[in-house]
Amino acid sequence: MENSEKPRGGRPRAFDPEAALDAAMHLFWEHGYEATSLAMLREAMGLTPPQIYNAFTDKETLFRRALARYHDREIGFALDALSAPVPAGEAIRLLLTGAAEAYTRPDKPGGCLFISGALAASPQAQGIADELKTYRKATEAAIAARLAKGRDAGELPAGLSVERFAKYLTGVMHGMSIQARDGASTEDLRALAGTALAAWMAEMRKAAAPKDDADAGSAVHN
Amino acid sequence: MENSEKPRGGRPRAFDPEAALDAAMHLFWEHGYEATSLAMLREAMGLTPPQIYNAFTDKETLFRRALARYHDREIGFALDALSAPVPAGEAIRLLLTGAAEAYTRPDKPGGCLFISGALAASPQAQGIADELKTYRKATEAAIAARLAKGRDAGELPAGLSVERFAKYLTGVMHGMSIQARDGASTEDLRALAGTALAAWMAEMRKAAAPKDDADAGSAVHN
DNA sequence: CAGGTTACATATCGATTGTTACGTTAATCA
């Protein structure tokens, strides 16, 4: 792909595009796509409007660039966890504990940009909302793929419903993101992840002993 | 409190305020607070700006009224579940399965207004974001209270960390809300709730046998 | 040094945001 090559001469940039993009990313992360105005971006990036538009085309493109940067620089823990050379259960544990840390980093907005960026949007910004949904679905698919791999490797029960558990684990991560926004600490989220993992193992045992599966409540009634 | 009494004469309203509020609530539910413009509200409510402002003061007040209405008319399942004359475990099961249905009702926006309404907001709308957070925290507190009641009644282990499990269960509900926004079906969410409940029970057993508690991963390693 | 190219700074664009005067119409109260 293209990178940071300048095709030919001309006046050089008076600012660092990566630093500016970083500032924009944090602002979008904090306030979401639509609620972040150009005036706010202008001040945070320390640039004039023409500088922003010359370097990033328009607000939507700037946001998409910020999403890509966020994916590359802020949530590497996810792919690292899912591709780590460890058993599937350990990979999931790394994923959730990694999220607990990533969602509560000091000097960073709480939660995940893919969720805070635009959960709800105006009609003209629904393309942005859809892109964020695509990122979230990609995470879910990556988890499902890792579970399937673990199942095929014999680490997980053969009859495991990967889609179902991927949806559960993704949902837990989404919940952690919102709890982080609401002020939960890293330890809070780690405890939440621990409980979620206990669930996963409990259902694992249940799937190993093939009874009825999609039942939600017959075993509670304490 | 005040209700629908008209203090004195004057020209009567030409529209039904409750129906108008209902239309506004659904619009806010779908697009969130800031992304819902007055033009959209005007069309959905079938009113002119002065009609809206005369009846609801301003956009912020209208949104707060919509929140109250949402609380009263759309998520009664939560208080019903938590106040039902059943054991604590069954109450939690009712809560999660109720959420699975409420977040995926046909002809309603997906998920929960308290989450979609304003997860991220501009600086001038942070009062709104805080109010939504207050609603979410109230849910968490209500769950914690129900767990504490169950613990005191001997239905749950004596050493139970109610705050921790309330945070977990609230987080699961938040995750369900986002999964609903991303297109999950009622059955998807019910399965998610079932897995979450299994976790809850697994940790319950763990708490009953007092070992180390706040550990997230020592038992995985499958 | 001349020509070409690119980014700079200043100022402002049209559109849309939430909100409100203003004069009229329809009800109740004396």
Place this chain on the structure above:
DNA sequence: TGATTAACGTAACAATCGATATGTAACCTG
């Protein structure tokens, strides 16, 4: 019936939104 009260419809308000037109300054190539 006349006075009072409140909601009506029309039109427009100031402020902010995202985005640009314009002329100048700074670099590379020849």
